[in-house]
Amino acid sequence: MSFLGKKICYLDCFSGVSGNMLLGGLLNAGLALEALREALGLLRLPGWELSSTPVMQSGLQATLAQVQTEENRAHRHFSDIRALLEQSELDQAVIDQSLAVFTRLAEAEAHVHGTTPEKIHFHEVGALDAIIDIVGTVAGLHLLGIEEIICSPLPMPTGGWLHCQHGALPLPAPAVCELLKGVPVFGESLQQELVTPTGAALAAELSSTFGTLPPMTLKLSGYGAGTMQRQDGRPNLLRLLIGQSHSAAEAQQVEVIETHLDDWNPEVWPHVAAKLMREGALDISLVPIQMKKGRPGFLLRLLADxxxxxxxxxxxxxxxxxxxxxxxTVQRITLPRTNIELTTPWGTVRAKKVTTTAGVRITPEYEDCTRLAEAHNIPLLKIYAAVAELSGTVSVHSHEPPRHDIPK
Structure with missing residues (x-):
């Protein structure tokens, strides 16, 4: 049984990410170079040329995307780039996303250098090649029909220096650290720039989430090459995996978090449980246990993306x-579900329509059923029976609330 969803792209950043690596990965995955050049031409910005060169790294065929420009590293203000985008003939979605990437960059640079976004003087990222990298990546994703991007955790160097217009800066670059706040990262024993500010801004702004490869039916893959040679000899590549997402019935990787509590006031559990669910927990439980020295205690366990x-x-x-x-981490499977509403003689009840290999199952929301039962002073089972009659497929096993451990 297959439940295909939207077209997604997973950024496998095992060697980092940069603007030209993203462009190369898109071209290697099947994006037509002429279509990308045509889209970028809508910027009405002269003085550049985009090339696509096949390269080999560690036996892997990849694409090196390079932008040749006539200008000498022009410095542009944020307002210049915003005007350039707003006056272009690009699709509005491409304009909006590109502007969002540059806004994120401006805010990060402003924070690092102690000024405001409007006063930021874009140096490297204000040059023509960086503009083409950013707008080209956004336009390329749009041309391929990508609806969602998920990104892997990003590698960060453990030392080294970057030489730029501001002088020598420690790696990771300060702007990169600011751009990747809230993003999962891990250390690499290299003293080289693995994530550029352009790559960090694109990944942070365009990705809906960061984590492991999501369930998908894989359709395309592509490798974008970077210009740097890694000190450890490993390939400096970015891998793009493109396919159709699965809404259910597929293996998913989740994290199990647990602890034992023997000196804790359980009266606060409802507050803790509600807060954890609001913050993204997929399921939570509190189990009474017998601990060392005969102490009663609790096992707190939760599932998390x-x-x-x-x-x-x-x-x-x-x-x-x-x-x-x-x-x-553990693997789990879930079933597809949609939220529906059923109208009973006493009012509307929300329910979940769950699809299984044996058919469809309708499960009413416990809270709605109890609300109607109390409001009309009728047995709770009568509400469940009415919902079962309406749907013909409701299975009621107890008066307890149904479990809601399927992710949103």
Missing amino acids: PAHAAHLRNSVLNETSAIGLRFH
Whole structure:
């Protein structure tokens, strides 16, 4: 059984990300060079040429995208780039997303250099090649019909220096650190720039989430090459995996977070549970256990999407008496579901329509059923029976609230 959703692109940044690596990956995955040149021509910006060169790295065929320009690293203000985009003939969605990337860049540079976005003097990222990289990436994704981007955690160097218009800056570049606030990163024992400001801004702005490869039916893959030679000899490539997302019935990787509590006031559990769910927990439970020395205690366990796991771990430590946590990743499968409404003689009941290999199952929302039962002073089972009659497929096993452990 297959449930195909939107067209998604996964950025596998095992060697980092830059603007030209993204362009090269899109071209290697099937984006036509002439179509991209035509789209970029709508900028009405002269003095550049985009080339696509096949290269080999570690036996892998990749594409090196390069922008040749006639200008000598022109410095543009944020307002100049905004005017350039707004006056272009590009699709409005491309204009809006490109402007959002440059806005993010301007805000990061302003924070690092202690000024305001409008006063920011774009140096490297204001040059023609950087403009083509950013607008080209956004336009290329639009041409390929990509509806969502998911990005892997990003590698960061553990030392080294970057020489730019401001002088020598430590790696990772300060602007990159600012751009990647809230983004999962990991250290690499290299003293080379792996994530450029342009690449960081594109990944941070365009990606809906960061984490592992999502469930998808893989359709295309592409490798974009960087110009740098890695010190460790590994390929300096960005991999794009493009396909149709799966809404259900597919394996998903989630993180299990748990801890034992024996010196904690359980009266605060409803507050903690509600907060964890608001912050993205997929499921939570509190189980009574017998601990060492005969103490009664609790096992607190929650499921989390990898993208939300770090924040949820901090919340557990802040909201309980736990001084340590255990966590590991597991695989799970879920079924597709949609929210529907059913009209009973006493009012409307929200329900979930769940698709299984054996057919469709309708499960009413417990809270709505109890609300109607109390309002009309009728047995709760009578509400469930009415919903079952309406749907013909409702299965009611108890008066307990149905589980809601399927992700949004």
